[in-house]
Amino acid sequence: MTLRQDLRRLSLCATGLSGARGERILFANLDLKAEAGTALLLRGANGAGKTTLLLMLYGAIRPLAGQIVWSGQDPEGPPFIHLFGHRAAVRARLAVLETLNFWRDANGGTKDCVEALERVGLGGLGSLDAGYLSAGQTRRLSLARLLVAPRPVWLLDEPTAALDPDGDRLVGELMAEHLAAGGLIIAATHLPLAFVGTSSEIRLDG
Amino acid sequence: MAFDLGPHAVFIIAAYLGVATVVAALIGYRTFEARSVSRRLSLLEEASGRKRAQ
Amino acid sequence: MRRAFAAIIVRDIRLALRAGSDALTLVLFFVMIGIVVPFAIGPDRVLLAQLAPAIVWIAAFLASLIGIDRVFRDDFEDGTLMLLRHGTLPMELVVLAKLIVHWLLTAFPLILATPVLAVLLAMDPGALWRTVISLILGTPGLAALGAIGAGITVSLRRGGLVAPVLVLPFAIPILIFGVGAIASGIGPDLTGSARLLLAAISLMLVAIAPFAAALAVRAGED
């Protein structure tokens, strides 16, 4: 299985984080701890700041206060985070395989794209324009993006949205494999996530 | 067939040559397009397992 | 690193040439501006020949300003820009790649279309050659300014209209030396020095654009 991911073991330790959207403070001096091989689930109603927290960990949003430390990772090293969110970064006029090849090259991955497509259940659709894919299929293509360039940290924002039951099963399997390979997952979700692996939970009431 | 095209022969020849090449390109492109589209269509029809009227 | 750089350029060009994109309409716009002017000035060939350098440069100037919004807009809206922050390529190089694509899709076809305008505006071959040279030297600067304007306004929802207005004042030197490089009027022939200054401005702008635009893009999503 060439898609096996040999990952560096990282752990997250964030202290005193506080974030806001506009003037509304979403959360204040929040502490997060997560070890390699474990998953941290962010629970909370919509608008509770789950996405903002994920984008903060991703580095897109600067925290109002507090500090994020990824131990086991030198800051100058190659990028180590994958973000899987609502915007699937898929262009309608680009073929499925072309999209995946682009993301493998852009993220410096080396895994085989066709096999990644098969793994997420889009096997025969490589030469199809991505515009023809359904919402569920587009998210599967986005999942494949995570497989072609293995990285230790996965930030998942509502991973099971727009997916049918065996889509959920696929997400569970991929998460389990990622944890087994020593990866770290932080997932924001209000639906139950079925996956094998140690996980802790944190609730954002916002 | 050396016929005399008069003093402005170069413009006449340029006109006919230009039109000939553009028309040839047009015909070439349309046949190429038709051939590649029907090849892709027959490919897809096998994949979808139904043969439509050609 | 190089693979990622090439991947961005190939993908953007492929997307631009597919249906559903209006990349080549800029060339049409450029030619149309050149064609419209004689309707206003009149078909007097001598007058047209004198004004031809200015007409060609104003057409190129406006065409490149209009194309600015598309540099980052699509990638910002579908989340690609967000994901590229953690690509192997630093954002500065991503912007450089997009700058190159922007130049290839807007300025390069413009330069190829210049002879069409030259015939319509009764330009002599010498003037045409100097125009092409000055466009080759000047358009990278316009593209660089465009990229900076695009980076700054990409997070604005209605940013598409603001960018040209922001960038236009900074592009005036390019216009001045661009036209100057073709025909420097009655005085001594300054086209040579105008050409050098034009090239200098373009180089400087292309050098600072990746850093300025990357900063703007990174801050944009905050």
Added chain:
Amino acid sequence: MSHSQDRPGFWTRLSNPGQFLIWSRPLVVPLVVVTAAVFLVGLWFALVNSPEDYQMGDTVRIMYIHVPTAWLSQFVYAVMAVSAIGTLVWRHPMADVSMKAAAPLGATFTALALYTGSLWGRPTWGTFWEWDGRMTSTLVLLLIYLGIIALWRAFEDPLRGARMVAILTLVGAINIPIVKFSVDWWATLHQPASVLRADGPTMPGSILTPLLIMFGAFTLLFIVLHLVGMRTEVRRRRIASLERRLAQRGA
């Protein structure tokens, strides 16, 4: 698909893309042969078998290809305008296919008309381009064609684009006479009527025959290319729907 009927009615034969493919298939090869034949005869008359004109000398031979292409540039627009009406009024499925297939042909013939026109004018004007009335309005027509093609390319889904292009084409059809009139007025405003009156009432037979044959040749050429273009477009749309079905089956 109307396979069940024994003899599809005339209208369905004309309007249903599947039927169109069936009845248009046998037409292509004979039409190509006829077009080639007429072209050969035309060229023989135009280049060899006709005397030069007493006024313009041999440059009249350029007229044998300039006038047909100039006429075609307007004939193709008429075809597109009729198809546009078909798309908007009767929602005829083949109408927008015909419109999409005709646009590039129209643009090419207009460009050829400009090309041959400037070569024809070169000996008399001394330059390749003179802003005279007819040539300038042909140039504006070319810009309209390029605009229409750009609009086709801007729409990802041709079905949705068809109605927009039909509207633009009809607006164009109304405006073209106005453009023609204003450009002629503009041209005569700045210079006396151009001396180049080619289609004078009395045209000697020796010029008329090559001209008419070349007329026929170019028109046949357009018909063949348009037919092939339409067949390709119908199949391209079938490919799109098959791909969509393939995606759904893959979900």
